[in-house]
Amino acid sequence: MKPFEVFPLYDVEIVRGRGCKVWDAQDNEYLDLYGGHAVISIGHCHPHYIEAVSRQLSRLGFYSNSVRNSLQVEFASRLGHASGYEDYSLFLVNSGAEANENALKLASFHNGRTRVISAAGAFHGRTSLAVEVTDNPRINAPINHCDHVTFLPLNDTAAWVSEIEKGDVCAVIVECIQGVGGIHLATPEFMQAVRKACDATGTIMICDEVQCGYGRSGRFFAHQYLGVRPDLISVAKGIANGFPMAGLLIAPKFRPVFGMLGTTFGGSHLACAAAIAVLDVMESEGLVDNAARVGSYLMEQLKGFDKVREVRGRGLMIGLEFDKSIKELRHDLIFKYRVFTGAAGSNILRLLPPLCLTRAEADEFLTRFDEALRTF
Numbered sequence: 001m002k003p004f005e006v007f008p009l010y011d012v013e014i015v016r017g018r019g020c021k022v023w024d025a026q027d028n029e030y031l032d033l034y035g036g037h038a039v040i041s042i043g044h045c046h047p048h049y050i051e052a053v054s055r056q057l058s059r060l061g062f063y064s065n066s067v068r069n070s071l072q073v074e075f076a077s078r079l080g081h082a083s084g085y086e087d088y089s090l091f092l093v094n095s096g097a098e099a100n101e102n103a104l105k106l107a108s109f110h111n112g113r114t115r116v117i118s119a120a121g122a123f124h125g126r127t128s129l130a131v132e133v134t135d136n137p138r139i140n141a142p143i144n145h146c147d148h149v150t151f152l153p154l155n156d157t158a159a160w161v162s163e164i165e166k167g168d169v170c171a172v173i174v175e176c177i178q179g180v181g182g183i184h185l186a187t188p189e190f191m192q193a194v195r196k197a198c199d200a201t202g203t204i205m206i207c208d209e210v211q212c213g214y215g216r217s218g219r220f221f222a223h224q225y226l227g228v229r230p231d232l233i234s235v236a237k238g239i240a241n242g243f244p245m246a247g248l249l250i251a252p253k254f255r256p257v258f259g260m261l262g263t264t265f266g267g268s269h270l271a272c273a274a275a276i277a278v279l280d281v282m283e284s285e286g287l288v289d290n291a292a293r294v295g296s297y298l299m300e301q302l303k304g305f306d307k308v309r310e311v312r313g314r315g316l317m318i319g320l321e322f323d324k325s326i327k328e329l330r331h332d333l334i335f336k337y338r339v340f341t342g343a344a345g346s347n348i349l350r351l352l353p354p355l356c357l358t359r360a361e362a363d364e365f366l367t368r369f370d371e372a373l374r375t376f
């Protein structure tokens with residue numbers, strides 16, 4: 001048997017990492033401005049994380065969700081405090097798509113409706129409901145075409161409000177900074193008007209913070225720049241620094257009913273130990289503030305490059321839009337200049353480094369980026 005080939009691969013294998021650096025099988029060192037796709041929050045192989053995960057693994061890796069797990073209670077309390085959502089509840093799952101899937105189900109259980117509004121360019125994952133609210137026909141199979149979803153342009157307040165005011169919309173789902181869609185930011189005016197319309201009609205507001213959340217934007221959640229409190233907030237990626245984990249933060253108005261949601265693996269002992277260790281490090285090293293500080297510095301510097309048409313983003317979630325395809329640039333950055341970056345579409349370079357990126361590492365990236373642009 002061999003892997004099912006659905007990922008176009010770069011011809012490089014990463015075998016170890018430390019902080020914001022990774023090394024390939026030939027021991028070449030790379031600067032990681034990609035964070036393994038926005039997943040590495042506290043840096044690769046942080047000693048506290050290794051110690052906490054190893055200690056938990058030597059005690060108990062997993063037991064069923066049918067018995068008490070005080071690590072889940074501890075993690076929920078810590079996350080509530082860190083994020084400013086102490087009055088919310090937490091449901092733990094394994095991936096971002098699964099968190100969004102459960103958000104949409106919970107919204108529908110709550111108000112009994114089935115219509116969803118999602119943004120043009122949105123990406124919410126690949127499971128059935130999550131992919132249906134994702135604006136990409138190529139990754140929706142015929143079985144996903146269930147007519148639940150209306151896609152409207154992000155920040156088109158009038159269009160969203162008039163659709164919500166029809167009164168039959170179950171939920172709206174928004175990435176306050178679109179990741180896959182190309183680092184487009186929702187505005188405070190838009191989100192506040194949508195919040196108001198949702199309140200007036202019993203529509204549920206879901207913020208997908210899978211990529212833009214968990215400190216990446218320079219605040220714990222990207223929507224915290226916009227003056228709204230969503231009813232449901234999905235988190236994943238950086239939550240456990242690479243251990244597969246995700247969660248759904250749930251407003252007090254949702255009433256839990258035994259059996260309405262469930263999971264075998266979600267919130268395992270090992271996952272919770274990893275997630276608690278991530279919060280320990282985020283707090284002790286001030287990583288949300290670091291993301292804000294180093295991110296602003298990086299964005300200011302990047303605005304000085306003539307070949308970059310536009311710089312967008314917040315904190316350490318930055319998009320660089322070019323007038324032409326970045327395929328070769330991204331390739332050269334890896335193989336000539338030893339820097340990993342992400343992409344969105346054909347023309348946008350996406351920077352999603354670990355939140356512990358230092359100013360010296362940002363400068364090192366800027367030097368290599370400058371060199372790479374000379375031949376681009």
Ligand SMILES: Cc1ncc(COP(=O)(O)O)c(C=O)c1O
Pocket residue numbers: 094095096097098100123124125126175179180208209210211212236237
């Ligand atoms: C905003 C957003 N939502 C959901 C997902 C899906 O997460 P996962 O791949 O963990 O299912 C992603 C993944 O890139 C994402 O960027």
